[in-house]
Amino acid sequence: xxxxxxxxxxxxxxxxxxxxxxxxxxxxxxxxxxxxxxxxxxxxxxxxxxxxxxxxxxxxxxxxxxxxxxxxxxxxxxxxxxxxxxxxxxxxxxxxxxxxxxxxxxxxxxxxxxxxxxxxxxxxxxxxxxxxxxxxxxxxxxxxxxxxxxxxxxxxxxxxxxxxxxxxxxxxxxxxxxxxxxxxxxxxxxxxxxxxxxxxxxxxxxxxxxxxxxxxxxxxxxxxxxxxxxxxxxxxxxxxxxxxxxxxxxxxxxxxxxxxxxxxxxxxxxxxxxxxxxxxxxxxxxxxxxxxxxxxxxxxxxxxxxx
Ligand SMILES: Nc1ncnc2c1ncn2[C@@H]1O[C@H](COP(=O)(O)OP(=O)(O)OP(=O)(O)O)[C@@H](O)[C@H]1O
Numbered sequence: 001x002x003x004x005x006x007x008x009x010x011x012x013x014x015x016x017x018x019x020x021x022x023x024x025x026x027x028x029x030x031x032x033x034x035x036x037x038x039x040x041x042x043x044x045x046x047x048x049x050x051x052x053x054x055x056x057x058x059x060x061x062x063x064x065x066x067x068x069x070x071x072x073x074x075x076x077x078x079x080x081x082x083x084x085x086x087x088x089x090x091x092x093x094x095x096x097x098x099x100x101x102x103x104x105x106x107x108x109x110x111x112x113x114x115x116x117x118x119x120x121x122x123x124x125x126x127x128x129x130x131x132x133x134x135x136x137x138x139x140x141x142x143x144x145x146x147x148x149x150x151x152x153x154x155x156x157x158x159x160x161x162x163x164x165x166x167x168x169x170x171x172x173x174x175x176x177x178x179x180x181x182x183x184x185x186x187x188x189x190x191x192x193x194x195x196x197x198x199x200x201x202x203x204x205x206x207x208x209x210x211x212x213x214x215x216x217x218x219x220x221x222x223x224x225x226x227x228x229x230x231x232x233x234x235x236x237x238x239x240x241x242x243x244x245x246x247x248x249x250x251x252x253x254x255x256x257x258x259x260x261x262x263x264x265x266x267x268x269x270x271x272x273x274x275x276x277x278x279x280x281x282x283x284x285x286x287x288x289x290x291x292x293x294x295x296x297x298x299x300x301x302x303x304x305x306x307x
Contacts, residue, residue, distance in 0.1 A: 002067075006022070042207060070158045092130060156186070156188070162196065238279065
């Protein structure tokens with residue numbers, strides 16, 4: 001559906017590209033999760049999809065047609081729900097939806113129907129007379145969601161749709177977004193919360209420094225090959241032991257903590273025997289499966305949010 005190919009972008013007056021060689025696809029019926037720390041390039045990427053930024057290098061197509069052309073002909077085919085609240089605080093929920101349905105260019109009969117469907121979808125019926133500024137954080141996010149679904153687009157882009165919401169609203173929003181994909185729409189979902197991406201995404205792209213570090217199906221990312229062994233040592237691993245362990249997987253040592261991400265097919269028992277027979281004093285040995293969080297840290301060497 002959406003195909004981003006070798007996209008590059010540099011803001012005028014800056015010395016470094018904000019996006020370099022980004023290639024991704026979003027398919028109907030699927031959720032593409034975009035993960036990246038601050039400054040990774042997520043907003044720059046999303047801004048291209050709201051036509052806020054022009055394509056400098058590479059291409060973006062929708063069903064094979066250049067994005068700019070599709071957007072010009074039918075701007076509501078792609079619905080971008082931004083991080084910020086995108087409604088009028090002084091208007092009620094219903095007034096906001098009526099206003100945005102008119103802006104979508106829907107015919108008046110259709111408008112009434114879509115407003116009602118959007119209220120139902122975001123479960124905002126009982127709040128339709130409430131001024132938007134008086135809604136709780138979770139309800140404000142649901143109003144953003146209701147506005148995004150008004151035009152029934154082919155592609156949704158949600159930029160951090162659960163920031164500042166209570167756990168109940170978060171669960172509701174995640175379920176609602178999964179329902180949109182199940183109805184056959186393509187969805188791009190950006191979040192700093194890896195557990196959310198694990199909960200909703202079919203494919204995941206990990207961005208850092210404007211580049212795609214990893215792009216794969218969630219199941220492949222989390223598959224059996226990503227077994228991890230963690231332990232502590234008193235000193236740096238001797239080079240011979242390091243070399244022997246490297247045959248089992250990727251080694252990362254930070255101070256006393258060592259982490260080995262096993263290659264697919266590497267035998268755990270053989271690795272443990274090797275550690276036992278080595279001169280290294282190993283303690284706190286743990287074995288676990290990689291979570292998206294471990295994978296992210298291993299790839300970027302940093303947390304998703306700057307501390
Ligand atoms: N308007 C701008 N002018 C110049 N540089 C910019 C501009 N907007 C973003 N950048 C730079 O582009 C790079 C990517 O930023 P971007 O905002 O796309 O990242 P992000 O992943 O959305 O980060 P965050 O999670 O903090 O929103 C950063 O180095 C940033 O400083």
